[in-house]
Amino acid sequence: MAVLTFTPxxxxxxxxxxxxxxxxPVPRALITHGHADHARPGHGAYLATxxxxxxxxxxxxxxxxxWIAYGETRRIGGANVSFHPAGHVPGSAQIRVEVGGEVWVVxxxxxxxxxxxxxxxxxxxxxxxxxxxxxxxxxxxxxxQSEIAAEINAWWARCAAAGxxxxxxxxxxxxxxxxxxxxxxxxxxxxxxxxxxxTNAVLRAQGLxxxxxxxxxxxxxxxxHPGALVIAPPSALGSTWARRFRPVSTGFASGWMxxxxxRRRRAADRGFVLSDHADWPxxxxxxxxxEAEKIFVTHGYTEIFARYLRSEGWDAEVVPTEFTGEDLxxxx
Amino acid sequence: MKAFATLFTALDxxxxxxxxxxxxxxxxxxxxxxxxxWTAALFSGRRxxxxxxxxxxxEWAAERAGIPLWLFEESxxxxxxxxxxxxxxxxxxETPEERSLSFWISELLTLSQVPQxxxxxxxxxxxxxxxxxxxxxxxxxxxxGFRIGxxxxxxxxxxAQATDRDESxxxxxxxxxxxxxxxxxxxxxxxxxxxxxxxxxxxxCLAHPVEDGPENLGPPTDWHAEWKWDGIRGQLILRGGEHFxxxxxEELMTDRFPEFARAKDxxxxxxxxxxxxxxxxxxxxxxxxxxxxxxxxxxxxVPKKLLKDAPAILYAYDLLEENGQDLRDRPFDERRSRLAHxxxxxxxxxxxxxxxxxxxxxxxxxxxxxxxxxxxxAEGLMLKARASTYHAGRKRGDWWKWKLDPxxxxxxxxxxxxxxxxxxxxxxxxxxxVWKGNELVPFTKAYSGLTDEEFGQITAWVRKNxxxxxxxxRQVKAVHVFEIAFEGIQASPRHKSGIALRFPRMAxxxxxxxxxxxxxLDDLQELLSLYG
Numbered sequence: 118m119a120v121l122t123f124t125p126x127x128x129x130x131x132x133x134x135x136x137x138x139x140x141x142p143v144p145r146a147l148i149t150h151g152h153a154d155h156a157r158p159g160h161g162a163y164l165a166t167x168x169x170x171x172x173x174x175x176x177x178x179x180x181x182x183x184w185i186a187y188g189e190t191r192r193i194g195g196a197n198v199s200f201h202p203a204g205h206v207p208g209s210a211q212i213r214v215e216v217g218g219e220v221w222v223v224x225x226x227x228x229x230x231x232x233x234x235x236x237x238x239x240x241x242x243x244x245x246x247x248x249x250x251x252x253x254x255x256x257x258x259x260x261x262q263s264e265i266a267a268e269i270n271a272w273w274a275r276c277a278a279a280g281x282x283x284x285x286x287x288x289x290x291x292x293x294x295x296x297x298x299x300x301x302x303x304x305x306x307x308x309x310x311x312x313x314x315x316t317n318a319v320l321r322a323q324g325l326x327x328x329x330x331x332x333x334x335x336x337x338x339x340x341x342h343p344g345a346l347v348i349a350p351p352s353a354l355g356s357t358w359a360r361r362f363r364p365v366s367t368g369f370a371s372g373w374m375x376x377x378x379x380r381r382r383r384a385a386d387r388g389f390v391l392s393d394h395a396d397w398p399x400x401x402x403x404x405x406x407x408e409a410e411k412i413f414v415t416h417g418y419t420e421i422f423a424r425y426l427r428s429e430g431w432d433a434e435v436v437p438t439e440f441t442g443e444d445l446x447x448x449x
Numbered sequence: 450m451k452a453f454a455t456l457f458t459a460l461d462x463x464x465x466x467x468x469x470x471x472x473x474x475x476x477x478x479x480x481x482x483x484x485x486x487w488t489a490a491l492f493s494g495r496r497x498x499x500x501x502x503x504x505x506x507x508e509w510a511a512e513r514a515g516i517p518l519w520l521f522e523e524s525x526x527x528x529x530x531x532x533x534x535x536x537x538x539x540x541x542x543e544t545p546e547e548r549s550l551s552f553w554i555s556e557l558l559t560l561s562q563v564p565q566x567x568x569x570x571x572x573x574x575x576x577x578x579x580x581x582x583x584x585x586x587x588x589x590x591x592x593x594g595f596r597i598g599x600x601x602x603x604x605x606x607x608x609a610q611a612t613d614r615d616e617s618x619x620x621x622x623x624x625x626x627x628x629x630x631x632x633x634x635x636x637x638x639x640x641x642x643x644x645x646x647x648x649x650x651x652x653x654c655l656a657h658p659v660e661d662g663p664e665n666l667g668p669p670t671d672w673h674a675e676w677k678w679d680g681i682r683g684q685l686i687l688r689g690g691e692h693f694x695x696x697x698x699e700e701l702m703t704d705r706f707p708e709f710a711r712a713k714d715x716x717x718x719x720x721x722x723x724x725x726x727x728x729x730x731x732x733x734x735x736x737x738x739x740x741x742x743x744x745x746x747x748x749x750x751v752p753k754k755l756l757k758d759a760p761a762i763l764y765a766y767d768l769l770e771e772n773g774q775d776l777r778d779r780p781f782d783e784r785r786s787r788l789a790h791x792x793x794x795x796x797x798x799x800x801x802x803x804x805x806x807x808x809x810x811x812x813x814x815x816x817x818x819x820x821x822x823x824x825x826x827a828e829g830l831m832l833k834a835r836a837s838t839y840h841a842g843r844k845r846g847d848w849w850k851w852k853l854d855p856x857x858x859x860x861x862x863x864x865x866x867x868x869x870x871x872x873x874x875x876x877x878x879x880x881x882x883v884w885k886g887n888e889l890v891p892f893t894k895a896y897s898g899l900t901d902e903e904f905g906q907i908t909a910w911v912r913k914n915x916x917x918x919x920x921x922x923r924q925v926k927a928v929h930v931f932e933i934a935f936e937g938i939q940a941s942p943r944h945k946s947g948i949a950l951r952f953p954r955m956a957x958x959x960x961x962x963x964x965x966x967x968x969x970l971d972d973l974q975e976l977l978s979l980y981g
Binding site: 256 | 520901
């Protein structure tokens with residue numbers, strides 16, 4: 118019998134009677150990480166890593182949340198489950214489920230390049246691997262984070278010299294903090310949008326170290342912070358909220374910025390190619406490392422990616438899910 | 450090519466005209482002459498001849514990247530640009546070389562002279578030597594189409610800033626059939642202009658649309674009115690005993706319209722005339738429809754029958770040069786009366802006619818004349834200030850086009866396809882249908898007219914409501930009704946609906962209508978009988 122099945126509620130383990138990242142309310146949910154398309158409200162009980170939990174509490178309120186350490190094995194019904202770093206955002210996990218010697222792994226979202234901030238990705242051997250493929254096309258290949266950070270620093274410094282505010286769009290959980298940790302905070306003051314700062318506060322409280330940031334309040338004026346970098350959710354760029362920082366140069370950090378058409382459509386002045394998802398070589402490397410024979414791809418360029426895997430000898434199929442991967446928009 | 454790549458990035462990263470102009474001007478101040486010349490050529494639509502087909506490029510790129518060709522082909526529409534797709538799939542180069550723009554272009558020029566089998570190793574070697582951004586530009590040079598929001602006008606302005614020369618003089622210098630191989634930076638831009646080529650046309654004067662009515666233009670007596678003809682804008686040049694016919698897109702059309710060889714018999718030398726090329730009915734002395742002219746546009750040589758069925762004339766409306774003298778600074782009234790005088794007593798076989806002036810004593814009277822434009826095979830009216838000079842390009846205030854409102858029909862969207870370039874990943878290319886009983890008959894495609902936000906909405910909808918896929922085309926649920934605006938309608942046996950539309954676009958998304966409330970094929974046929 119299959120260790121995991123795919124139901125209208127989400128990925129389900131019959132032996133343990135639990136779901137993983139379900140999109141409809143279920144009695145017991147194991148959660149890979151705190152992003153809204155994976156950690157949804159309304160479940161009876163939640164299980165997540167110690168590092169993922171606080172953000173979920175912050176976002177979902179007073180949920181019935183149980184904690185687990187990376188690598189700790191827990192028996193749930195007839196299944197042994199354990200959580201392993203996915204390298205996506207702080208606390209993110211791949212979930213390993215073993216039933217009667219058969220091992221399946223749900224990747225959640227992941228990237229293989231260590232970002233110096235969240236727990237680095239750890240390959241887990243398994244028989245079946247359920248993987249995302251947000252960027253599952255050979256045109257997506259990331260350059261090292263250090264090069265992108267240098268680009269951002271140079272842009273920020275140029276903005277500061279030209280009397281402009283550098284305003285960088287990044288998802289408020291994960292990308293924003295990864296950027297904070299990677300950039301050169303000596304260039305100038307760093308201001309943050311409320312959505313970013315709230316997450317900063319949660320992560321600082323659990324011991325992660327971030328450079329000092331100044332939260333933007335209704336009273337904040339751009340001219341009081343010359344040479345500043347402002348980090349805000351993508352949807353805040355170009356909003357009335359952003360006006361106080363004029364003149365601004367806008368930047369957007371996302372894997373999608375690899376494509377010129379999308380970069381131009383976003384109408385940000387600068388696009389920085391930085392993603393918390395695996396690129397094409399990263400996906401293939403992760404899949405090989407699992408030594409799995411059976412691959413399920415859940416979201417992204419699923420049809421194309423699965424076809425490629427089949428042509429390379431894997432038993433691969435597409436499983437439709439309601440995960441969204443790296444979306445171009447995020448609510449502020 | 451680093452300087453050119455930096456220029457490209459600077460142009461690509463901004464939508465602000467002033468920033469683009471400054472970046473280009475800076476480049477024109479600092480780059481070597483050969484690179485500047487090629488840059489001016491590229492941004493005015495001149496590019497090296499393509500030596501390799503895109504089919505071969507795709508195969509070689511897939512092979513070099515170590516991926517199956519189908520995977521390359523699947524990636525291409527998602528990226529939306531072939532040059533970019535190739536640049537992104539190729540392995541990163543370990544030993545990038547820094548060479549000039551003109552070096553790489555000369556490599557491409559050499560390519561078309563070497564045997565086919567030598568082309569592949571040369572392209573692969575170039576890819577190996579270029580870093581990703583330059584590789585993209587190199588591919589762009591091969592595949593053509595440098596569309597990055599730099600108009601010829603913007604480039605001319607940048608050139609003017611960089612060289613301290615007059616913008617309209619430069620615009621004139623950039624006209625005509627030069628290429629970087631036939632001229633030099635000095636000869637094109639800097640040299641005293643004594644030896645300008647005989648064939649060089651003047652920059653066309655362009656009109657702005659009248660947005661509300663013409664009432665704000667002042668007294669009607671200050672204005673000359675004529676029909677806005679539905680043909681091809683053309684400039685006929687008679688100089689040094691030769692004749693040249695240019696299109697507005699600066700294409701030399703002399704050979705396509707052999708009728709104009711006769712112009713030398715009926716007009717003196719040293720004359721340049723601006724007008725509209727039309728297929729002409731010599732029996733009734735009236736224009737034929739644009740549809741009759743259309744088969745002549747694409748043909749380099751014209752079959753006898755076509756020449757007989759659709760003979761072309763130039764409906765002349767402006768005189769730019771007489772006795773070898775540039776008249777563009779003279780008032781329109783004077784140019785017009787000299788033109789009328791020049792064209793007096795033309796013999797029947799002359800390929801020129803004077804576009805008639807429309808007399809009117811009030812804007813109201815002109816408005817009622819405008820209503821009969823379609824019956825006169827015109828798209829509307831042109832208004833030209835009697836005192837105005839002949840401007841280079843589009844300058845507000847002196848020339849206005851007052852077109853008819855477009856025809857419209859409500860169609861149901863039945864197929865959708867993703868766009869290219871900036872619109873890749875958005876569904877922007879749609880097919881629309883009208884009702885024939887219970888059946889939906891496709892009658893047109895349309896790509897433009899919606900806002901980015903509306904394209905976003907319809908894209909999300911298409912993803913969720915796809916019923917069937919035919920390659921890149923998706924059949925969607927017949928739900929959404931759009932008002933399709935178009936400029937003309939004609940019978941077309943090649944189309945299932947039996948009609949073809951001119952300049953169709955989406956005027957409005959009719960959220961207020963159900964699919965069943967869209968128009969019918971009978972409605973379309975009625976428009977055809979009225980206006981076809």
